[in-house]
Amino acid sequence: xxxxxxxxxxxxxxxxxxxxxxxxxxxxxxxxxxxxxxxxxxxxxxxxxxxxxxxxxxxxxxxxxxxxxxxxxxxxxxxxxxxxxxxxxxxxxxxxxxxxxxxxxxxxxxxxxxxxxxxxxxxxxxxxx
Numbered sequence: 001x002x003x004x005x006x007x008x009x010x011x012x013x014x015x016x017x018x019x020x021x022x023x024x025x026x027x028x029x030x031x032x033x034x035x036x037x038x039x040x041x042x043x044x045x046x047x048x049x050x051x052x053x054x055x056x057x058x059x060x061x062x063x064x065x066x067x068x069x070x071x072x073x074x075x076x077x078x079x080x081x082x083x084x085x086x087x088x089x090x091x092x093x094x095x096x097x098x099x100x101x102x103x104x105x106x107x108x109x110x111x112x113x114x115x116x117x118x119x120x121x122x123x124x125x126x127x128x129x
Contacts, residue, residue, distance in 0.1 A: 002118040004100045009123030020085040022100030029054055033103040034083040038096035047111035049074040063109035090127045097122040
C-alpha cells in the first residue's frame with residue numbers, strides 16, 4: 001500500500017520561505033511522477049507543481065502552476081524516496097493545505113488531479129500578511 005507523508009508546513013510571514021517534504025513508503029522511481037496540490041478554505045484543490053521521477057520518462061522534468069512559477073521549486077530524491085517543495089516569497093494567497101500525490105502512469109505532466117492516484121494527508125501552510 002502506498003503511503004505518502006507530508007511535513008514542513010507552518011506559519012510564516014508574507015515574503016518568507018518554507019520547505020515542504022513528502023516521504024513515500026515505496027520507491028518513487030517506480031511511479032511516473034509526483035506532484036503537489038493545495039486546497040484553501042472554501043476553494044477547490046488546485047495544482048501546484050509536479051516532477052517526473054521515473055527513468056522511463058524525462059527524469060526531472062517539471063511543471064508549475066503559473067501562480068507559483070519563479071517562487072516555488074519542486075525536487076525529488078529517488079534514493080530517499082522524497083519529493084520536496086521549496087517555497088519562497090510566500091504570499092497570503094498561498095495559505096492552504098498542501099498535498100503530495102502520485103501519478104503512477106506515463107504521460108505528459110498534468111495539472112489534472114484525477115490522474116493522480118495516491119494522496120497524503122496534507123500539511124497546512126499559513127502565510128500572514
